[in-house]
Amino acid sequence: MKKITGLEMAGISKSFGEVSANRNISLSVSSGEVLGLLGENGAGKTTLMNILYGLYRPDKGTIRINGNPVAIRSPRDSIRAGIGMIHQHFMLVQNHTVLENLILGYDQAPMVLPHRYMRVRVAEFEKKYGIHIDPDKQVWELSAGEQQKVEILKALLREADLLIMDEPTSVLTPQEADDLYRVIRRMKDEGHSVILISHKLDEIMSICTRVTVLRKGETVGQAEVSAVDKAELARMMIGREVMFSFKKTPREPGDVVLEVRDLHVISDRNVPAVRGVSFSIHKNEIFGIAGVSGNGQREMVEAITGLRKAKSGDIVLEGSSIVNESARVVNSRGVTHVPEERIKFGIVPNLLIYENAVLKQHTMSPFSRVMFLDYDSIRDHAMELVDRFQVSAPSIHVPTKNLSGGNIQKLIIAREIHRKPALLVASHPTYGLDVGATEYIRSQLLIRRDEGGAVLLVSEDLEELFEVCDRIAVMFKGQIMGILSPGDRDIEDIGLMMTGSIGTDTPKEQGE
Amino acid sequence: MEDLIISVLKRALIAGTPLLLGTLGEITAERSGILNLGVEGMMSLGAISGFMVTFATGNPYLGLAVSVLAGAAFSLIHSFVSVTLKANQVVSGLALTMTGLGVSGMLGKSYIGRPLSVKMMPVELPLLHRIPFAGEVLFSQDIYFYLSIILGVILWFVLRHTKAGIAVRSVGENPKAAESQGIRVSAVRYACVAVGGAFAGMAGSHISIAYSKSWIEGITVGRGWIVIALTIFAMWNPLRAFYGAFLFGGIFVLQYILQPLGISPNLLAMLPYVTTLGILVLYGIGRDAQRRMHAPAMLGEAYHKDER
Numbered sequence: 016m017k018k019i020t021g022l023e024m025a026g027i028s029k030s031f032g033e034v035s036a037n038r039n040i041s042l043s044v045s046s047g048e049v050l051g052l053l054g055e056n057g058a059g060k061t062t063l064m065n066i067l068y069g070l071y072r073p074d075k076g077t078i079r080i081n082g083n084p085v086a087i088r089s090p091r092d093s094i095r096a097g098i099g100m101i102h103q104h105f106m107l108v109q110n111h112t113v114l115e116n117l118i119l120g121y122d123q124a125p126m127v128l129p130h131r132y133m134r135v136r137v138a139e140f141e142k143k144y145g146i147h148i149d150p151d152k153q154v155w156e157l158s159a160g161e162q163q164k165v166e167i168l169k170a171l172l173r174e175a176d177l178l179i180m181d182e183p184t185s186v187l188t189p190q191e192a193d194d195l196y197r198v199i200r201r202m203k204d205e206g207h208s209v210i211l212i213s214h215k216l217d218e219i220m221s222i223c224t225r226v227t228v229l230r231k232g233e234t235v236g237q238a239e240v241s242a243v244d245k246a247e248l249a250r251m252m253i254g255r256e257v258m259f260s261f262k263k264t265p266r267e268p269g270d271v272v273l274e275v276r277d278l279h280v281i282s283d284r285n286v287p288a289v290r291g292v293s294f295s296i297h298k299n300e301i302f303g304i305a306g307v308s309g310n311g312q313r314e315m316v317e318a319i320t321g322l323r324k325a326k327s328g329d330i331v332l333e334g335s336s337i338v339n340e341s342a343r344v345v346n347s348r349g350v351t352h353v354p355e356e357r358i359k360f361g362i363v364p365n366l367l368i369y370e371n372a373v374l375k376q377h378t379m380s381p382f383s384r385v386m387f388l389d390y391d392s393i394r395d396h397a398m399e400l401v402d403r404f405q406v407s408a409p410s411i412h413v414p415t416k417n418l419s420g421g422n423i424q425k426l427i428i429a430r431e432i433h434r435k436p437a438l439l440v441a442s443h444p445t446y447g448l449d450v451g452a453t454e455y456i457r458s459q460l461l462i463r464r465d466e467g468g469a470v471l472l473v474s475e476d477l478e479e480l481f482e483v484c485d486r487i488a489v490m491f492k493g494q495i496m497g498i499l500s501p502g503d504r505d506i507e508d509i510g511l512m513m514t515g516s517i518g519t520d521t522p523k524e525q526g527e
Numbered sequence: 528m529e530d531l532i533i534s535v536l537k538r539a540l541i542a543g544t545p546l547l548l549g550t551l552g553e554i555t556a557e558r559s560g561i562l563n564l565g566v567e568g569m570m571s572l573g574a575i576s577g578f579m580v581t582f583a584t585g586n587p588y589l590g591l592a593v594s595v596l597a598g599a600a601f602s603l604i605h606s607f608v609s610v611t612l613k614a615n616q617v618v619s620g621l622a623l624t625m626t627g628l629g630v631s632g633m634l635g636k637s638y639i640g641r642p643l644s645v646k647m648m649p650v651e652l653p654l655l656h657r658i659p660f661a662g663e664v665l666f667s668q669d670i671y672f673y674l675s676i677i678l679g680v681i682l683w684f685v686l687r688h689t690k691a692g693i694a695v696r697s698v699g700e701n702p703k704a705a706e707s708q709g710i711r712v713s714a715v716r717y718a719c720v721a722v723g724g725a726f727a728g729m730a731g732s733h734i735s736i737a738y739s740k741s742w743i744e745g746i747t748v749g750r751g752w753i754v755i756a757l758t759i760f761a762m763w764n765p766l767r768a769f770y771g772a773f774l775f776g777g778i779f780v781l782q783y784i785l786q787p788l789g790i791s792p793n794l795l796a797m798l799p800y801v802t803t804l805g806i807l808v809l810y811g812i813g814r815d816a817q818r819r820m821h822a823p824a825m826l827g828e829a830y831h832k833d834e835r
Contacts, residue, residue, distance in 0.1 A: 070706070070707065070832075089706070089709070089711075090706060090707045090708065090709050091709035091711075094708075094709050100707070101753075102707070104706075106701070106703060106704035106707040106708070107701070108696070108697045108701045108704055108705075109700070109701070109824070110700055110701045110824065111693070111696065111697065111700065115696075115697075115748055116704075118690060118693050119693055119694060119697050119704070119705060119710065120694070120705070120708030120709040120710050121690075121708075124690055125689050125690070126689055126691065127688065127689050127690075128688050128689070129689070129690050129693075130688070169708075223801045364621050437818070
């Protein structure tokens with residue numbers, strides 16, 4: 016007995032403070048349908064779905080299930096109505112076991128000693144849907160793909176008829192994504208409905224039956240997938256014709272800039288995160304690191320930039336070792352860093368734009384004399400950066416947190432790149448940015464490469480890596496599984512390397 | 528000699544009882560993500576309310592019951608400020624401590640120098656108390672001691688083996704995940720803070736109606752702060768709280784044993800606090816990564832529901 020045969024959202028509006036995230040949005044979905052919710056980052060897709068799931072309350076608008084208006088005040092209400100949601104950032108308690116995560120809020124489980132009951136239920140569902148996870152593992156031990164399976168299991172256990180998935184493939188390898196598509200098709204065949212949030216056109220075209228496109232918080236189009244093509248959807252999503260238009264000119268790699276030899280690094284959890292990584296980067300080269308995040312990329316970048324101690328191994332920059340030097344020394348030797356989590360580590364959000372523009376150089380001439388800051392030269396410098404790197408800001412006298420994500424990232428790139436560093440380390444530099452900013456930042460990386468710089472680019476976005484990199488290393492469980500050049504372009508191989516199924520030149524050690 | 532050992536052990540358990548009760552309470556609150564530094568104040572209020580009721584009625588059990596309610600009620604201030612208003616938990620907890628100390632001092636003014644005519648008497652458990660040695664040490668205690676042990680085991684069981692416990696721990700680890708599964712985060716936190724207050728109130732009345740039987744201002748002498756340290760020492764695990772609390776009980780007793788040796792009583796009085804510092808330092812060295820894994824991830828962080 017299905018609880019939901021048709022669901023409709025009508026005239027939904029929601030704002031956060033002065034920012035209006037959703038304006039008068041409507042959509043509908045019925046059983047056996049996979050609805051794609053397409054839009055760029057910041058278009059309001061997630062907000063809209065969080066409203067449907069009861070995490071946010073709409074300012075205006077109604078939700079109807081099977082034609083009857085319903086009030087969804089909290090996830091409790093939506094779960095009861097038969098709605099399940101798989102969030103982009105998984106809603107799992109990392110330090111708890113899979114079983115405990117499944118028990119959380121599960122009404123049928125007994126109050127006392129629920130573990131045993133749940134174990135039986137999980138086994139049933141595993142058999143039915145072919146999803147296998149060790150229920151006694153702690154969530155942090157699982158890969159992103161496995162965590163997503165826990166989320167799916169959670170929704171299935173609650174008998175969700177409508178499943179919302181927020182960019183479910185963004186953390187998956189291509190093989191894991193195929194697995195997920197199989198699960199989605201299976202659910203569709205069983206009469207469930209699925210709303211799939213995505214900004215990947217291929218994904219929408221291959222799995223969805225219908226699509227609703229959002230732009231800047233408004234509905235800009237709805238269509239049967241069979242009746243539209245990719246170009247048309249892209250135009251709806253972005254509002255203009257867009258084609259990535261860099262010309263990557265072939266370059267002969269120059270001298271070695273950075274050499275990493277047998278690097279070992281320990282993570283915050285006190286387990287080996289980087290286990291014997293070696294590679295070198297040359298002048299005129301962008302060296303990419305592919306891999307699902309959490310496979311040691313962060314720790315490796317932190318070791319190279321001086322933010323984390325290496326356990327063993329060597330890091331050589333232009334002939335001299337920088338291993339275990341402080342971040343300041345590493346920076347002054349010519350390594351600059353565009354960190355992941357830009358708001359947390361890239362800027363001081365409450366400081367003004369011109370102050371952030373000179374971070375890390377504020378102790379150097381001409382910004383500082385004896386022990387005082389020279390604000391005139393700092394402001395002149397900030398003005399210059401903002402102009403040159405197209406940071407759109409009302410003025411340089413506003414707190415940096417007021418800028419959009421894309422402009423914050425442009426400011427960081429400006430700060431890190433204008434000194435022409437020997438090595439630029441960029442972690443997920445375009446994550447969560449809109450197409451325009453993404454395009455701009457990638458082109459800046461290429462410019463730096465053509466000027467003779469070396470760039471280390473860590474990204475989960477394979478398209479990005481193929482577009483800008485000269486060589487790509489794939490990391491898995493702290494090791495490099497292989498180094499490819501984009502000419503190889505074998506996406507299946509990369510996928511297998513990302514899951515550790517194959518490695519080309521690194522002998523596989525025994526896993527722990 | 529055996530008499531001395533029995534007496535020392537027994538007194539260590541007595542001195543450790545309020546520490547254990549307080550720690551169990553703080554573990555409950557902190558597991559739900561709420562840091563409550565108001566333990567000293569809640570204890571104080573529990574001590575005076577229990578004392579007043581016992582003084583008026585001559586019934587220490589009634590005193591105990593009232594102190595539990597007083598602690599729980601008083602802790603609501605902290606929940607309101609830190610859960611509903613989402614203010615800084617450290618500041619709110621400190622305010623609770625100062626308010627509790629002030630109010631109890633004021634209420635207690637007229638009781639200074641007037642000891643209770645009855646106090647909480649030890650209860651010998653049938654049969655068990657006849658076991659040599661253990662019977663004397665473990666089974667001839669007052670009801671506070673038995674309750675603290677039973678409640679500690681219950682708390683451990685609830686946190687670990689029930690749905691409610693999983694909900695509490697999840698709220699402390701990842702409130703957003705808990706809410707997305709239909710858990711009412713604020714309700715869980717209110718309840719846990721109230722349970723914490725009840726424990727602290729009970730710990731306080733132990734000091735005033737079982738441990739000593741007269742009222743002096745500042746009767747809790749910093750035990751509330753030791754509780755905060757013990758919570759860390761116990762790694763938020765009720766069973767581990769047992770060791771910590773009774774170890775510290777032993778250190779309280781040590782003062783009286785060492786006094787005849789000519790060591791300054793003022794120095795000895797510092798012992799529990801110096802040990803607290805020592806333990807926190809030891810915990811801070813080297814093992815911090817492992818320790819952090821036991822602390823509730825969202826401890827001290829307000830949960831903003833409608834925010835991204």
